[in-house]
Amino acid sequence: VNTFVGSTGFILALYAAQAAAQTTQPQQPSHPSMAEVIAASKPGDWRPLEDENTLYVDLPAGRVIIELAPAFAPRHVENVRTLAREGYYDGLFITRSQDNYVAQWGDPDGKREMKKGSRTLPAEFERDVPASPGELPFTKLPDGDVYAKEVGFSRGMPAARDPGTNKAWLVHCYAMVGAGRDNTADSGGGAELYVVTGHAPRHLDRNVTLLGRVVKGMELLSSLPRGPQPMGFYDNPADRTPLVRVQVASDVPAAQRTSLEVLRTDTPTFAALVESRRNRPEAWFLHKADRVEICNVPLPVRPRR
Amino acid sequence: VNTFVGSTGFILALYAAQAAAQTTQPQQPSHPSMAEVIAASKPGDWRPLEDENTLYVDLPAGRVIIELAPAFAPRHVENVRTLAREGYYDGLFITRSQDNYVAQWGDPDGKREMKKGSRTLPAEFERDVPASPGELPFTKLPDGDVYAKEVGFSRGMPAARDPGTNKAWLVHCYAMVGAGRDNTADSGGGAELYVVTGHAPRHLDRNVTLLGRVVKGMELLSSLPRGPQPMGFYDNPADRTPLVRVQVASDVPAAQRTSLEVLRTDTPTFAALVESRRNRPEAWFLHKADRVEICNVPLPVRPRR
Numbered sequence: 001v002n003t004f005v006g007s008t009g010f011i012l013a014l015y016a017a018q019a020a021a022q023t024t025q026p027q028q029p030s031h032p033s034m035a036e037v038i039a040a041s042k043p044g045d046w047r048p049l050e051d052e053n054t055l056y057v058d059l060p061a062g063r064v065i066i067e068l069a070p071a072f073a074p075r076h077v078e079n080v081r082t083l084a085r086e087g088y089y090d091g092l093f094i095t096r097s098q099d100n101y102v103a104q105w106g107d108p109d110g111k112r113e114m115k116k117g118s119r120t121l122p123a124e125f126e127r128d129v130p131a132s133p134g135e136l137p138f139t140k141l142p143d144g145d146v147y148a149k150e151v152g153f154s155r156g157m158p159a160a161r162d163p164g165t166n167k168a169w170l171v172h173c174y175a176m177v178g179a180g181r182d183n184t185a186d187s188g189g190g191a192e193l194y195v196v197t198g199h200a201p202r203h204l205d206r207n208v209t210l211l212g213r214v215v216k217g218m219e220l221l222s223s224l225p226r227g228p229q230p231m232g233f234y235d236n237p238a239d240r241t242p243l244v245r246v247q248v249a250s251d252v253p254a255a256q257r258t259s260l261e262v263l264r265t266d267t268p269t270f271a272a273l274v275e276s277r278r279n280r281p282e283a284w285f286l287h288k289a290d291r292v293e294i295c296n297v298p299l300p301v302r303p304r305r
Numbered sequence: 306v307n308t309f310v311g312s313t314g315f316i317l318a319l320y321a322a323q324a325a326a327q328t329t330q331p332q333q334p335s336h337p338s339m340a341e342v343i344a345a346s347k348p349g350d351w352r353p354l355e356d357e358n359t360l361y362v363d364l365p366a367g368r369v370i371i372e373l374a375p376a377f378a379p380r381h382v383e384n385v386r387t388l389a390r391e392g393y394y395d396g397l398f399i400t401r402s403q404d405n406y407v408a409q410w411g412d413p414d415g416k417r418e419m420k421k422g423s424r425t426l427p428a429e430f431e432r433d434v435p436a437s438p439g440e441l442p443f444t445k446l447p448d449g450d451v452y453a454k455e456v457g458f459s460r461g462m463p464a465a466r467d468p469g470t471n472k473a474w475l476v477h478c479y480a481m482v483g484a485g486r487d488n489t490a491d492s493g494g495g496a497e498l499y500v501v502t503g504h505a506p507r508h509l510d511r512n513v514t515l516l517g518r519v520v521k522g523m524e525l526l527s528s529l530p531r532g533p534q535p536m537g538f539y540d541n542p543a544d545r546t547p548l549v550r551v552q553v554a555s556d557v558p559a560a561q562r563t564s565l566e567v568l569r570t571d572t573p574t575f576a577a578l579v580e581s582r583r584n585r586p587e588a589w590f591l592h593k594a595d596r597v598e599i600c601n602v603p604l605p606v607r608p609r610r
Contacts, residue, residue, distance in 0.1 A: 099524040100479050125592070146448050146598040174405050174504045183588050198527075199479045199504050199600050203585065206592040219404040219531040222503075226524040280508065283488050287430070287511040293451040295504050 034276040037269060038300060045269040046261040047156075048304050051250035053077070055084060055212070056258070058244040059094075064195075064217035065258055066177055069157050071136055072170050073124040073211040076179055080190040080211065081248050083117040088191070089246035097224040098232025100198030104180055105243055106191060114191070123185040124209045126169035129161060136168065137266035141274065143291045147171070147202045151294040153265035157213055158294050160205065170210035173200045173295035177212040197222040200295040215262060215301045259304040273298070339581040342574060343605060350574040351566040352461075353609050356555035358382070360389060360517070361563070363549040364399075369522035370563055371482055374462050376441055377475050378429040378516040381484055385495040385516065386553050388422040393496070394551035402529040403537025405503030409485055410548055411496060419496070428490040429514045431474035434466060441473065442571035446579065448596040452476070452507045456599040458570035462518055463599050465510065475515035478505045478600035482517040502527045505600040520567060520606045564609040578603070 032040065049067055057064040070077040083089060089105070092112060096104040130136050138161060140152040148160035151171065158173045170176065176196045181188030188209060195214055214221070224241060227234040234240050249257050263270060277297055279288040337345065354372055362369040375382040388394060394410070397417060401409040435441050443466060445457040453465035456476065463478045475481065481501045486493030493514060500519055519526070529546060532539040539545050554562050568575060582602055584593040 097528075099527055143451050144449075146450065147594055147596045185591055200598075201601065202596075202598060203582070203590075203594045203601065205594070207590055222404055223402075223528050223530050225528050277508070285508070285512055286490055289452055289508045289510070291452045291507075293505075293507060296506065296508065 031275055031279070031281060032272060033281045034273055034298065037272045037276050038263075041263070041269050043305065045264055045267050046302075046305075047264050048259070048261045049215070049249070051252075051257065052081075052248065054249035055080065056245075056247045056249055056252065057089075057217075058246070059220055059241055060244060061220050061241075062217060063258060064220055065215050065260065066212045067156065067215050067262070068212040069155070069170060069210070071155055072127055072157065072159070072168070073179075073209050075121050076124055076188075076190045076209050076211040079118050079121055080193070083114070083190060084246045084248050085251065086115045086117060088112060088114060088117055089243050092243050093237075093240035094221075094224065094243070095227075095234065095240055096194075096232045097197070097221075097226050097234075099226045101196075101201060101232065102194040103197050103221045103224055103232075104192060104194035106180065106193070108237070108240065117191070118189050119191055120187055121179075121189040121209075123181075123188070124211075125185070125206045126167040129166045129168050138168070139265050139270060139274075141292065141294055141297070143278070143293070145294060147205060153270070153297070153299075156262050156265050156299060158297075169206055171200070171294065172196055172202055172204045172208075172210065173213075174198070175214040175218050176210050177214060178204070178208040178210045181208060195221050213299075215299075216258065216260060260301055261304045263300040265299070273300075336580055336584070336586060337577060338586045339578055339603065342577045342581050343568075346568070346574050348610065350569055350572050351607075351610075352569050353564070353566045354520070354554070356557075356562065357386075357553065359554035360385065361550075361552045361554055361557065362394075362522075363551070364525055364546055365549060366525050366546075367522060368563060369525055370520050370565065371517045372461065372520050372567070373517040374460070374475060374515070376460055377432055377462065377464070377473070378484075378514050380426050381429055381493075381495045381514050381516040384423050384426055385498070388419070388495060389551045389553050390556065391420045391422060393417060393419060393422055394548050397548050398542075398545035399526075399529065399548070400532075400539065400545055401499075401537045402502070402526075402531050402539075404531045406501075406506060406537065407499040408502050408526045408529055408537075409497060409499035411485065411498070413542070413545065422496070423494050424496055425492055426484075426494040426514075428486075428493070429516075430490070430511045431472040434471045434473050443473070444570050444575060444579075446597065446599055446602070448583070448598065450599060452510060458575070458602070458604075461567050461570050461604060463602075474511055476505070476599065477501055477507055477509045477513075477515065478518075479503070480519040480523050481515050482519060483509070483513040483515045486513060500526050518604075520565060520604075521563065565606050566609045568605040570604070578605075 053068040055066040068077045094105045095108045138154050145151040150161040158171045161168045179188040179190045180192035229235050278292045358373040360371040373382045399410045400413045443459050450456040455466040463476045465476050466473045484493040484495045485497035534540050583597045
C-alpha cells in the first residue's frame with residue numbers, strides 16, 4: 001500500500017506511529033521532525049485548556065470541543081457562554097453543511113427564546129495590538145501570507161497583524177469558529193456559529209467575528225453530508241444534525257470533562273515545530289518546501305498529562 | 306437565519322440564487338460579481354470536458370468526475386486510462402480518509418492483478434514550460450503565493466511556475482488528484498489515487514505526481530467518515546467504500562455520459578472572475594480582501610449547453 005506521511009489535522013494517533021517509524025528507520029535529519037519535537041517537549045511547552053474557555057458541543061455522534069478566544073472576541077465569548085448556560089443551543093440543529101466551506105448551526109425556525117443572551121453584538125472583527133507584547137504573544141511565521149502583512153499564532157490561534165494600523169485579528173483556517181451574521185457588521189452575536197470545514201476562506205477575515213477553534217472532534221463536522229440547497233442548507237429538516245447539548249466545560253462535573261492540553265505557540269518548542277513543517281526531515285519528502293503557510297501549521301492537542 | 310455568501314466549492318446551485326439576489330437587490334458595484342461574470346459569459350468562455358480526459362468513479366452514493374491533466378502527467382494519465390479500461394479499479398476500495406487531508410483508494414490487499422497497466426512509473430512532479438506560451442496557457446494570479454514564485458491556472462488546473470528553472474507543476478488545492486507513492490520518486494503510478502479533501506497541503510507539491518482534478522462529486526469524498534487508524538486508514542474492512550466502477554468517459558455509451566463544461570481559465574472572462582473574488586462586490590462583504598489565494602479561486606462547472 002502506497003502511503004504518505006504528514007497531517008495538518010488532529011494528530012494524536014500519529015505520534016505513536018511516527019515515533020515508531022523514527023525508531024526503526026533511523027535518519028540523520030538536519031533538524032528534528034514534528035514527531036521528535038513533540039517527543040522532546042517538556043510539560044511547560046503545553047498548556048491545559050481552561051474550562052471556562054472550553055465549549056463542549058455534544059452531537060449524536062460524539063463531542064466537538066471548542067477553545068474560545070476571549071483575547072480576540074471577549075463580548076462574543078461571554079455571550080456564547082451565557083447562551084450555553086441558559087440552554088439556548090440545546091436541541092437546535094446544524095442547518096447547513098457546504099462543501100469546502102463551513103458547517104453552521106442555529107435555530108432554523110427563529111423561534112427559540114433567548115433569556116440573558118444577546119441576539120446581536122457589536123462586531124469584534126479585529127483588536128488593537130497591546131502596547132506590551134507579553135499581553136498577547138505573537139509568534140510570527142517567516143514565510144509571509146497572501147492576505148495579511150504578518151501572520152502567526154497568538155495563544156494557540158492563527159492570527160494576523162498589520163503593523164500599519166496596529167490591529168490584530170484571527171484568521172479563517174480550517175476548524176476556526178465564527179459568528180454568522182447578516183449584511184450589517186453588528187448583526188451577529190454567536191447565536192449561530194459556523195466552523196470552517198474546507199480550504200481556508202481567508203476572504204472572510206475581518207468580515208466576521210471569529211471566537212474560537214475546534215480542538216477535538218472536527219471530523220464529526222467535516223464528514224457531515226453536504227446540504228443540497230444553496231449554501232449547503234438541508235432541504236429536509238430530518239437531515240439536520242441536532243445539537244444534543246452545548247456546555248461550558250466548567251459547568252460539567254469534573255469526572256465528565258474531556259481534559260486536554262495544547263502545545264503552546266510562544267515557545268522554542270513551537271518554533272521547532274514550525275521549522276519541522278517548513279522542511280520535513282521525514283524520508284518520504286523528496287522536495288523540501290522551505291515554506292509553511294499559516295493554515296498548514298498543526299496545533300497539537302493531547303489528553304492532559 | 307444569518308447566512309453569508311460565497312463559496313469556493315461546487316457552485317452550480319448557487320448561480321440561480323445569486324442571480325436572483327442581484328435582481329432583487331440592485332447594487333452599484335465597481336466591478337461585476339462572480340454571478341454576473343458567469344451570467345455575462347459567452348459560449349466560447351466555456352470548454353466541454355474531453356471524454357478521453359474524463360474519468361467516472363462510481364461510488365455507491367453516486368458519481369465522482371475527474372478531469373485528467375495530460376499536459377502535466379501524460380504517462381500517469383495514460384496509465385490511469387489503461388487501468389480503468391482493464392477493470393483494475395473496479396471493486397477496489399477507498400481505504401483511507403484522513404481529516405483535513407486526503408481520501409485515497411487502491412487495493413488494500415495488494416492482490417489485484419494488473420494486465421496492461423503499470424504499477425510504477427517515472428515521476429511526473431514537474432514539466433518544462435514550453436517555448437511557445439500558446440502550447441500551455443498560464444493565467445498568472447496577481448497576489449503571490451507562500452510556496453511558489455508564480456501561481457495561476459493552466460487548462461483549468463491550479464499550477465505554479467518557477468521562471469528560474471523554467472519548470473511548471475500542478476499544485477495541491479482542494480479536489481486535486483494525485484498518485485500515491487512510497488518513499489522513492491518512481492514508486493507511484495496511479496494504481497492508488499488520492500484526492501485532497503482539506504486545506505491545500507502545498508508541502509506535497511513536487512513530491513507527488515498530480516494528474517487531475519475532481520470537477521463534480523467532491524462532496525461524496527469529502528463527507529466520508531474519517532478512518533480511525535493513523536493516516537485515516539479504516540481498521541474495519543466493512544467501513545471501506547467500494548469503487549463500484551471506474552471508466553473513461555469515452556468508453557461509456559453517449560447517453561450515459563455526464564456532459565459537463567468548465568469555464569476556460571485563459572480568457573478575459575476568467576480574469577474578471579478572479580477580480581470578482583479578490584474584491585467581492587456583494588453587499589455582505591464589508592472588508593474587501595483585495596487579494597485571492599490560488600486555492601480560493603472557484604473553477605465553475607455546469608451541464609454542457
